[in-house]
Amino acid sequence: MLDDLRHSTPSAYSYPLLIKNLLHAPLSQAASQEIVYRGEQRFTYAMLRERICRLANGLCHLGMRNGSTIAVMDWDSHRYLECYFAVPMMGAVLQTVNVRLSQDEIAYTINHAGAEILLVHTDFLPVVEAIKDKLETVCKFVLISDEGSNAGGHAVPFSCEYESMLAVSAPTCDFPDFDENTRATTFYTTGTTGLPKGVWFSHRQLVLHTITLMAALSSPQSGQRFHRGDVYMPLTPMFHVHAWGVPYVATALGVKQVYPGRYVPDRVLKLVRDEGVTFSHCVSTVLHMLLVCPEAKNVDLSKWKIVIGGAALPHGLARAALDRGIDVFTGYGMSETCPLLTLSQLRPGSESLDIDEQVRLRCKTGFPVPLVDLRLVNESMENVAHDGKGYGEIVVRAPWLTEGYLKDPIASARLWEGGYLHTQDIANVDATGNVQITDRIKDVIKSGGEWVSSLEIESIISRHPGVAEVAVIGMKDERWGERPVALVVIKPDAQSPVTEDHIRQHVLMFSEKGQISKYAVPQVVKFVNALEKTSVGKMNKKRMREQFG
Incomplete structure (x- = not known):
């Protein structure tokens, strides 16, 4: 025909x-x-x-x-x-x-x-x-x-x-x-x-990404929105995925834009105060850096909306941001996807939920935005059930995904094997379509025959009142295959001493409630002054495994 x-x-x-x-x-x-x-x-x-x-x-x-x-x-x-x-x-x-x-x-x-x-x-x-x-x-x-x-x-x-x-x-x-x-x-x-x-990326891809990001960010009934009344300031480097494409959106909307130069915490917070900044985006480590900056105590942050991407948003950090009035939520994508794929915006009626449930929803990977065809597949590219329990790799199609790596046809073919872009992210999807990434394929921990999510353990440990930052990696174990190792940065103003056993008991409490596997309780906890990060502020778990694994 x-x-x-x-x-x-x-x-x-x-x-x-x-x-x-x-x-x-x-x-x-x-x-x-x-x-x-x-x-x-x-x-x-x-x-x-x-x-x-x-x-x-x-x-x-x-x-x-x-x-x-x-x-x-x-x-x-x-x-x-x-x-x-x-x-x-x-x-x-x-x-x-x-x-x-x-x-x-x-x-x-x-x-x-x-x-x-x-x-x-x-x-x-x-x-x-x-x-x-x-x-x-x-x-x-x-x-x-x-x-x-x-x-x-x-x-x-x-x-x-x-x-x-x-x-x-x-x-x-x-x-x-x-x-x-x-x-x-x-x-x-x-x-x-x-x-x-x-x-x-081509002109067509960037324009379509801009239009979709604009529509997705303006769609919520209230909260987690970006609109013409906002004042925009990027806190994701402009060299990285076009600052997540948001400068194109801000320009198309004609909003006031504020560019901070180098990220100096007290200067960033001064700009938030003096210029009336209401919308930003960054990785979780930048948000943490700003919240612990002494200048933050003197700035009203209650009108600030921040999208967190690049890595999981820990529950503890989300709660700390919400306590300061920041409307924080997750966005997901990767360099190869321009980057937008999902946003964790709250659905109508969510304002009646208790704070713990709101935190949980804001920290999820979120719902695919319009035009994104997101599948969860096993190693044979067969669909995994959207029941919140089955795990698989996220593969995607959208009109703005890169069509290949520059001058690298072999890596490009791997990226697009089977006609879908492979993210290398392991996730589950619930019956409502809400996505939750549990690990990168290379970071997943297999202990006692079970997959253990390093991101889920990190989120639990981040809720401990004395913890500033945490990363969880796998360590080889003769009996269990792998066991999780927690690398923890303690808050400088922690009210009481934090020990290895405190961290283990904290995770064990969630395990006993059935919220996480018993294999997720870290047998090794190491306290460090700082966590290794990549050039764009993500956790560098490869380097951590080399140091501690």
């Missing part, structure tokens, strides 16, 4: 899903809205459009052309937002460089992406000076300076300084139409094994 294809009017405009089209609504409806950098510089959306044009023209003068890759090394700033738009809008590719990788890894990612122009903040000059002779494709360097220093007098041969380049470039630009499937961005995964992998 032949498809009944449409027959378009010859003069009809076939509207491409290009990043430039996200600017139409804010420029017509919110041209005077503010974009703030560190509380020190203020711009309007009208100025944003002009600066996007100046940046595009300046980069073209340096040699940027259709298909070029432009790499950026900067903190969270208005400049990064300008790059999010200007570079892809010219048909070029934006590479957001993970500045927390090692020097060799940074050089590798820039070379692998084929970047031709590199924009560098002064804070990262030592890194670029160390690797400049290893950069194989970069032809031009642009200095980014908060202090307004010029491009001369450096070991790196800068062509110009960012603001000076914009000042001499034309304030208008005719951004062309092109195929919406054109690659717009590239960044690199931060896995704990092997070299970083290049993940890329």
Whole structure:
């Protein structure tokens, strides 16, 4: 049977899903809205459009052309937002460089992406000076300076300084139409094994992700929402999955945006207070860092909504945030998924639930957002029952998932084996469709013939009043196969001493209630000053296993 294809009017405009089209609504409806950098510089959306044009023209003068890759090394700033738009809008590719990788890894990612122009903040000059002779494709360097220093007098041969380049470039630009499937961005995964992998997204994928994220965040009856009355500040690095795509949403909505630069806890909290920030997103370790900062005691946090992603939200941390009035909830995704897949927004009527049940629901992985086809499968790709008991791997389809790793067809084929993107996350799904990740495939603990969830043990231990942070890993055991090991950071202001036996008895209490297997009670508890983390703030369990396993 032949498809009944449409027959378009010859003069009809076939509207491409290009990043430039996200600017139409804010420029017509919110041209005077503010974009703030560190509380020190203020711009309007009208100025944003002009600066996007100046940046595009300046980069073209340096040699940027259709298909070029432009790499950026900067903190969270208005400049990064300008790059999010200007570079892809010219048909070029934006590479957001993970500045927390090692020097060799940074050089590798820039070379692998084929970047031709590199924009560098002064804070990262030592890194670029160390690797400049290893950069194989970069032809031009642009200095980014908060202090307004010029491009001369450096070991790196800068062509110009960012603001000076914009000042001499034309304030208008005719951004062309092109195929919406054109690659717009590239960044690199931060896995704990092997070299970083290049993940890329097209204009079409980013626009569809933006529209869906906008719809999903605005859908709750109350709470856990992002709307035009909010003030937005990212606390997920802009080099990592486009700061989870939320800057595109914030811009499309025309809301006030606040960019903090480097994450300095007291400055972040000062911006929350002075700029009236109401919506952010971060990993749980950043939220913990902010809550224990002395400045937090002097700031009203009751209007702040925060999405936690990158790793599980521990119940103890969620309760601490709620006690301060923060509307905290979980979002789930990964680098390869752009990243949004699920959100743990409360359903209507949930406000009548007791606080413990609300915490439990906010800490779940959540419900798939519109257009996400999420399956739970066994090793044969057969569906696992959605009964809250069966475990399987999450595999997904959605119109914004990366279609492969850059220049890596073998890893790309593994990622998409069977026609679904494999997340490597083990989960269960209940009858309502609510997802709960229990572990990464590589982190699951098999003890006494049972799968033991390290995330569930972590969540229980996090509820102990003396615990600041916790990570659970598996340790080989001749009798049981593996046993859980708890690595615990004690709160500096803990009211009473915390011992290994206190932690074991705390978990045992939940086991005796039937809430967790007896094999989940850690026989080994180690107290540490800090937990190993990856470059984006996730728990680095591979490194922990090397140290303690």
